[in-house]
Amino acid sequence: MNAAPKRPLLSRVADAVYWMARYIERAENVARFIDVNHNLMLDLPRGSSDQWQPIVDITGDRAIFQERGGAATQENVVRFLAFEPEYPNSIYSCIVAARENARSVRETISSEMWEQINSMYLLVTAQTRKGLPEVLPEFCRQIRMACHLFHGIAQDTMSHNEAWYFLQLGRRLERADKTSRMLDVKYFILLPSVTDVGTPYDEVQWTALLKSVTGFEMYRKKFGRISPDKIAEFLLLDGEFPRAVRYSLVLADEALHAITGTSRGYFSCQSEQRLGLLRSELDYAQVEAILGGGLHEFLDSLQTKMNAIDECIREDFFAQHAAPARAGA
Amino acid sequence: MRFSSYQTDGFYDEMFEADGHPRPHVRLLVEIIESLSDGALLRYKHAAERLLLQMGITFNVYGDSAGAERIFPFDLVPRIIPAAEWSVIEAGLQQRIHALNAFIDDIYHEQKILKDGIIPSEVILSAVSYRKQCQGLNPPWRVWCHITGTDLVRDRDGRYYVLEDNLRVPSGVSYVLENREVLKRIFPGVFEGLSVRPVNEYPSRLLEMLESLAPDGAAEPRVVVLTPGIYNSAYFEHSFLAQQMGVQLVEGRDLVVSGGEVFMRTTKGLERVDVIYRRVDDDFLDPEAFRADSLLGVPGLLAAYRAGRVALANAPGNGVADDKVVYAYVPEMIKYYEGRDPILPNVPTYLCWRDQDRAYVLDHLAELVVKTANESGGYGMLVGPHSTASERTEFAGRIRANPRNYIAQPTLALSRAPTVVDDHFEGRHVDLRPYVLCGKEIYVLPGGLTRVAMRKGSLVVNSSQGGGSKDTWVLAPGQTQSQSQSQSQS
Numbered sequence: 001m002n003a004a005p006k007r008p009l010l011s012r013v014a015d016a017v018y019w020m021a022r023y024i025e026r027a028e029n030v031a032r033f034i035d036v037n038h039n040l041m042l043d044l045p046r047g048s049s050d051q052w053q054p055i056v057d058i059t060g061d062r063a064i065f066q067e068r069g070g071a072a073t074q075e076n077v078v079r080f081l082a083f084e085p086e087y088p089n090s091i092y093s094c095i096v097a098a099r100e101n102a103r104s105v106r107e108t109i110s111s112e113m114w115e116q117i118n119s120m121y122l123l124v125t126a127q128t129r130k131g132l133p134e135v136l137p138e139f140c141r142q143i144r145m146a147c148h149l150f151h152g153i154a155q156d157t158m159s160h161n162e163a164w165y166f167l168q169l170g171r172r173l174e175r176a177d178k179t180s181r182m183l184d185v186k187y188f189i190l191l192p193s194v195t196d197v198g199t200p201y202d203e204v205q206w207t208a209l210l211k212s213v214t215g216f217e218m219y220r221k222k223f224g225r226i227s228p229d230k231i232a233e234f235l236l237l238d239g240e241f242p243r244a245v246r247y248s249l250v251l252a253d254e255a256l257h258a259i260t261g262t263s264r265g266y267f268s269c270q271s272e273q274r275l276g277l278l279r280s281e282l283d284y285a286q287v288e289a290i291l292g293g294g295l296h297e298f299l300d301s302l303q304t305k306m307n308a309i310d311e312c313i314r315e316d317f318f319a320q321h322a323a324p325a326r327a328g329a
Numbered sequence: 330m331r332f333s334s335y336q337t338d339g340f341y342d343e344m345f346e347a348d349g350h351p352r353p354h355v356r357l358l359v360e361i362i363e364s365l366s367d368g369a370l371l372r373y374k375h376a377a378e379r380l381l382l383q384m385g386i387t388f389n390v391y392g393d394s395a396g397a398e399r400i401f402p403f404d405l406v407p408r409i410i411p412a413a414e415w416s417v418i419e420a421g422l423q424q425r426i427h428a429l430n431a432f433i434d435d436i437y438h439e440q441k442i443l444k445d446g447i448i449p450s451e452v453i454l455s456a457v458s459y460r461k462q463c464q465g466l467n468p469p470w471r472v473w474c475h476i477t478g479t480d481l482v483r484d485r486d487g488r489y490y491v492l493e494d495n496l497r498v499p500s501g502v503s504y505v506l507e508n509r510e511v512l513k514r515i516f517p518g519v520f521e522g523l524s525v526r527p528v529n530e531y532p533s534r535l536l537e538m539l540e541s542l543a544p545d546g547a548a549e550p551r552v553v554v555l556t557p558g559i560y561n562s563a564y565f566e567h568s569f570l571a572q573q574m575g576v577q578l579v580e581g582r583d584l585v586v587s588g589g590e591v592f593m594r595t596t597k598g599l600e601r602v603d604v605i606y607r608r609v610d611d612d613f614l615d616p617e618a619f620r621a622d623s624l625l626g627v628p629g630l631l632a633a634y635r636a637g638r639v640a641l642a643n644a645p646g647n648g649v650a651d652d653k654v655v656y657a658y659v660p661e662m663i664k665y666y667e668g669r670d671p672i673l674p675n676v677p678t679y680l681c682w683r684d685q686d687r688a689y690v691l692d693h694l695a696e697l698v699v700k701t702a703n704e705s706g707g708y709g710m711l712v713g714p715h716s717t718a719s720e721r722t723e724f725a726g727r728i729r730a731n732p733r734n735y736i737a738q739p740t741l742a743l744s745r746a747p748t749v750v751d752d753h754f755e756g757r758h759v760d761l762r763p764y765v766l767c768g769k770e771i772y773v774l775p776g777g778l779t780r781v782a783m784r785k786g787s788l789v790v791n792s793s794q795g796g797g798s799k800d801t802w803v804l805a806p807g808q809t810q811s812q813s814q815s816q817s818q819s
Binding site: 010100103106114122317318 | 382383384385558559564568569571572576577578579580582583593594595596597600
């Protein structure tokens with residue numbers, strides 16, 4: 001066993017850092033959802049109606065949206081997902097929550113990280129006051145770039161200590177969850193007609209999906225032809241692409257082992273055991289089997305397992321105290 | 330922007346003589362400011378405000394529901410204090426803090442000053458901030474006020490007076506450090522010509538002092554800063570100080586008392602804590618000892634402190650000397666404990682519990698400033714000349730109902746300093762809050778927070794009441810006269 005670190009990490013601080021990272025990743029992914037859907041709608045054949053309901057569905061928050069009583073128009077959905085202060089998973093709420101968490105651990109993270117989160121906050125609050133963005137893709141790009149910048153700053157200004165690994169853990173788990181939901185969008189989205197399956201129009205949608213996770217180019221290099229099962233394999237099981245579920249879980253697992261100091265292949269707590277199991281499952285999974293059992297069903301169970309891992313992390317590391325600022329979930 | 334049309338209006342001005350000439354120690358500053366191109370100062374001002382917002386240097390306003398985070402208004406024109414003036418302030422503060430510590434220690438032990446009849450017992454024992462739980466406690470070196478932020482003001486004659494002692498959990502020092510950083514970033518030229526004493530050693534001095542309080546046997550003492558949390562108005566400062574000292578910032582829920590010792594909850598279990606710089610009021614510190622409904626505190630903390638297992642700064646109970654009625658007796662304390670006259674005088678104070686004083690106060694409400702004995706932050710006060718008849722009637726009623734709780738002072742013509750207002754300079758009233766650290770020795774930070782009443786004519790400088798601040802420069806000895814030659818900062 002390692003000697004106690006000179007500067008032990010407060011449970012509350014670990015919790016806040018972990019959630020700060022999750023919220024930033026969540027904000028980035030919601031911006032990606034909106035961007036890809038907007039892009040898709042532009043490619044719809046003339047005469048077919050816009051579909052904005054599917055991206056509400058993939059967040060898992062359809063009920064909350066419906067309570068608000070609006071139709072699933074572009075305006076309503078973008079307002080809800082991007083700017084609604086009352087909806088805890090909107091980009092706005094995520095960035096506010098990330099900032100609240102960052103504020104409570106300002107002495108742990110670097111000043112540069114804090115300033116970057118703060119400028120994201122100023123960006124999103126200014127846009128919220130102004131109303132819907134005139135050029136939606138530009139707004140989504142700004143959010144994406146701001147999140148990239150945050151991670152770059154974190155990488156280079158914060159010591160890669162225990163708190164940093166909690167940041168990585170939160171970020172990777174959130175990303176694995178969101179990529180799995182992105183992949184699920186094809187389950188919810190309706191093609192203009194059943195006969196469109198496998199047509200060029202179908203290909204347009206799959207391409208847009210890859211682009212939404214910045215995976216189009218990397219996919220092309222690896223598999224060339226656009227094919228649904230290869231895309232599922234790429235986004236779920238790839239061991240090199242940074243937004244793939246398996247890759248994200250591998251990094252999450254590494255972060256967790258760095259936190260506990262347990263050797264790889266062993267586990268010292270529930271979270272390590274669960275995450276290790278899920279990781280191995282993906283390490284040895286075959287896409288044919290997944291598709292055979294139903295992709296949507298697989299993704300659903302994947303998300304359930306990741307939620308359970310999150311619960312275990314809370315139990316193992318944060319549970320000794322009341323929860324910090326948390327917008328939702 | 331030029332000072333040519335600037336008016337001192339009969340007040341003591343920090344920069345200009347009554348005849349409109351700049352005081353010797355600010356000549357260089359005036360020269361530099363006047364040599365700036367048109368609009369430059371405003372550009373600097375906006376740059377400074379953007380910088381503060383970007384850095385998230387904000388404070389929370391209680392009772393403001395609209396999100397409530399604001400930047401602390403910051404005026405670019407620094408306030409400069411010549412070395413000779415500063416040395417008097419420094420000596421005066423050292424003398425005062427020394428006497429206050431002796432007083433508090435006396436009150437919680439033998440109470441000689443009461444027995445000798447210097448201060449009436451009932452004044453002390455009726456102070457809301459007197460804590461009988463602290464009777465008999467022996468903090469290291471018998472120091473009770475480790476961190477103080479004394480408020481000084483100048484009257485029409487330019488003389489400095491002590492307005493308040495702020496012994497409990499004084500705030501604002503982070504703005505002293507941040508204001509200096511901002512001014513250096515956007516206004517570097519000015520520093521090159523003057524020998525301004527640096528303020529950035531404060532966090533190291535603070536840490537050193539805190540470590541020196543550690544209970545015996547703590548080889549590498551662990552110091553933490555205890556904050557009420559992110560919704561506290563001074564939260565920025567709590568995290569800033571923790572960050573600058575490289576220590577952990579904890580909330581009450583992070584700490585636990587076990588086996589008589591204090592621990593913090595970490596991802597790897599409990600870790601011992603030796604010194605707590607607490608920014609939580611006495612009342613909320615320990616629900617077992619003080620207010621039982623406190624959710625911010627740590628049950629059992631006072632018992633651990635009493636047993637000498639953990640150090641607290643500032644010491645609980647020290648607020649007894651911060652009561653505004655007790656304040657009136659500080660000059661007597663200085664004579665009693667130090668055997669000397671006070672270097673820095675008090676503002677004359679009427680104590681409403683004395684029949685004669687009360688009659689005078691009730692007769693002269695329109696001229697006086699009335700303060701609640703145990704409030705701070707500019708809450709619960711009446712500024713007579715700026716009050717309405719109905720406010721005065723209400724205060725008169727309150728004074729009659731609870732005379733012990735009120736004091737009154739003459740309305741001082743606080744000194745003013747030139748402040749950027751729109752596109753020109755106007756005089757605004759200021760005060761000065763220097764910061765004093767007291768462990769084995771007493772250290773006065775060469776600088777301080779100059780608070781500015783940003784509203785025209787206002788005498789209330791508190792940030793909760795719309796006050797702003799100025800960077801405050803204490804000049805090194807030998808630099809009181811301005812010289813146009815370049816000299817780099819020492």
